[in-house]
Amino acid sequence: MQSTGAPVSYEVQRDGDEGDSHIVSFFRDQAVFLTGVTGFLGKVLLWQLYRVCKARKIYVLVRTRKQKKSEATGQFVEDQQSPQELIQQQLLERFEQEVLNSPILQSVAQEERFKSTVQVPNHHHFPTTRRWALNFPLRFRWLVGM
Amino acid sequence: MGTELSVAFQVVGGDVAETQMGMSDYDRETICREVTVILHGAATTKFTEHIQTALRVNVLGVQNILQLAKKCLVLRSFVHVSTAYVNFPQKNVGIVQEAVYNRT
Numbered sequence: 001m002q003s004t005g006a007p008v009s010y011e012v013q014r015d016g017d018e019g020d021s022h023i024v025s026f027f028r029d030q031a032v033f034l035t036g037v038t039g040f041l042g043k044v045l046l047w048q049l050y051r052v053c054k055a056r057k058i059y060v061l062v063r064t065r066k067q068k069k070s071e072a073t074g075q076f077v078e079d080q081q082s083p084q085e086l087i088q089q090q091l092l093e094r095f096e097q098e099v100l101n102s103p104i105l106q107s108v109a110q111e112e113r114f115k116s117t118v119q120v121p122n123h124h125h126f127p128t129t130r131r132w133a134l135n136f137p138l139r140f141r142w143l144v145g146m
Numbered sequence: 147m148g149t150e151l152s153v154a155f156q157v158v159g160g161d162v163a164e165t166q167m168g169m170s171d172y173d174r175e176t177i178c179r180e181v182t183v184i185l186h187g188a189a190t191t192k193f194t195e196h197i198q199t200a201l202r203v204n205v206l207g208v209q210n211i212l213q214l215a216k217k218c219l220v221l222r223s224f225v226h227v228s229t230a231y232v233n234f235p236q237k238n239v240g241i242v243q244e245a246v247y248n249r250t
Contacts, residue, residue, distance in 0.1 A: 030222070031180045035162055035211060036187030041227060045185060050155060058155045059177055061167065061188065 027053035035061045162188045162207035163199075167214060178217045186211050187227040 032049055036042040037060050049055045158177070160168040169177075188211075190203045208226065215224050 027183070030182045032183045032185060033177055033181040034185050034187065035207075036189060036227070039187060039189070040191075042187040045187060055154070057180065059181060060155070060157050061160045061162065061169070062157050063159075063161045 024053045027055045029056050031055070031057035031059070033059045033061070038062065162186075162210055163202040165210065167210050174214070174217075177214070179219060181218050182220050183223045183225070184211065184215050184218070184221065185225045185227070189227070 027049060032055050034042065034046055034049070037046045046058070046060065049058055158169055158173045160173070166174065186208065188203070188207060190200055192200075212224075215221055
């Protein structure tokens with residue numbers, strides 16, 4: 001069990017405006033498969049990978065076949081697959097705006113909105129999650145009524 | 147613009163809750179051949195979700211994508227976005243850090 005308690009600490013690189021963090025340079029030559037990109041975290045992730053990390057290739061799993069309102073396009077998608085280029089365009093256009101207004105980006109990197117969130121030092125990440133983690137056993141007991 | 151987009155970015159139709167993730171054979175083969183990093187962020191986070199839907203998406207969805215990941219030839223990393231609630235029963239961890247943990 002000695003390995004569980006020790007997170008691999010990574011140095012947060014904060015180079016100048018030109019420099020890439022090692023995370024950005026890692027993703028630059030990767031082909032990434034993403035699921036959940038229409039969700040809360042996924043859209044920020046996609047945007048970061050696409051715009052900031054400029055990943056070599058990004059595959060995105062999106063529900064297109066259900067006859068329901070597609071979260072990606074905001075339109076009712078018919079039973080057959082929608083044209084992929086259309087979805088791609090709409091995904092990126094809508095995400096650009098949504099991501100820029102996203103509470104994640106705003107809280108994590110207000111002053112460096114256009115940089116990768118992972119470049120931000122740890123203490124800039126949601127301060128509330130820490131408190132949540134601390135109180136969690138209590139909270140859980142309350143949730144399950146123990 | 148259009149071509150530039152589709153070079154770096156490709157939408158794959160599918161659903162993690164379906165068997166084989168509802169992807170076409172062609173898409174699956176391409177992904178298995180090329181993908182080096184998988185980031186699994188698909189889930190339903192509704193607390194009021196029907197239990198069967200929640201199970202299909204949040205449990206079987208992970209299973210499905212793990213099966214896909216096993217078939218990826220050049221995979222370097224698999225990242226699963228869970229929730230804030232999952233890791234707390236682990237002893238000795240204390241606060242869950244926003245960092246990469248050692249395997250095992």
